[in-house]
Amino acid sequence: MNIPSKEECLKLLVSNETPANVIEHCKAVCKVAEETVDKLISEGFNVNKDLVIAGALLHDIERHKKNHVQVGADLVKSLGFPEVAEVISKHSLYEIEEKEFLKTVEEKIVFYADKRVKGPEIVSLQERFEDLEKRYKENFDKELAFTKKLEEELLK
Numbered sequence: 001m002n003i004p005s006k007e008e009c010l011k012l013l014v015s016n017e018t019p020a021n022v023i024e025h026c027k028a029v030c031k032v033a034e035e036t037v038d039k040l041i042s043e044g045f046n047v048n049k050d051l052v053i054a055g056a057l058l059h060d061i062e063r064h065k066k067n068h069v070q071v072g073a074d075l076v077k078s079l080g081f082p083e084v085a086e087v088i089s090k091h092s093l094y095e096i097e098e099k100e101f102l103k104t105v106e107e108k109i110v111f112y113a114d115k116r117v118k119g120p121e122i123v124s125l126q127e128r129f130e131d132l133e134k135r136y137k138e139n140f141d142k143e144l145a146f147t148k149k150l151e152e153e154l155l156k
Contacts, residue, residue, distance in 0.1 A: 016061055032116045051084065056113055091114050093140065
C-alpha cells in the first residue's frame with residue numbers, strides 16, 4: 001500500500017494549486033480525523049492512521065472543480081495512491097443511499113471528519129448541516145441523521 005506522508009499530502013495540495021482556504025479546511029478535517037483515529041486505536045480498534053490522514057488531507061484536492069469528489073479521487077489514483085483515492089471517493093453526501101457506501105473504518109472516519117468542519121473551523125454536526133442547507137438551498141435531514149448515527153458508531 002502506497003500512502004503519502006502528511007508532508008507529501010500538503011505538497012500535493014500546493015502543487016495542484018488547491019486554494020489556500022480549501023487547504024485550511026483539509027487540515028482541520030485531518031485534525032478531527034486524527035483525534036477520532038487515536039480514540040479508536042486506544043480502544044483496541046485496528047485503523048490505518050496513515051491512510052486516514054492522507055484521505056483527510058487530500059479529500060478536497062480538486063474542490064474548485066465540478067464533481068470534485070470523483071475528479072479528486074481520479075487525480076490521487078493517477079498519482080499512485082489508489083487506496084487513498086478510494087477513501088476520497090467516499091466523502092460525498094450524495095452517495096449515502098448506496099448500499100456499500102462506507103465499507104471501511106477509514107472511509108467512515110474521513111466522511112465523518114469532513115462533516116465536522118465548516119471552512120477551517122471545527123463545529124458540531126448540527127452547525128455544519130445548517131450551513132450546508134443555507135448554501136445549497138436543500139434539506140439535509142436524512143444526511144444529518146446518517147452522519148449522527150456514524151458519529152455514535154465511531155465515538156460511542
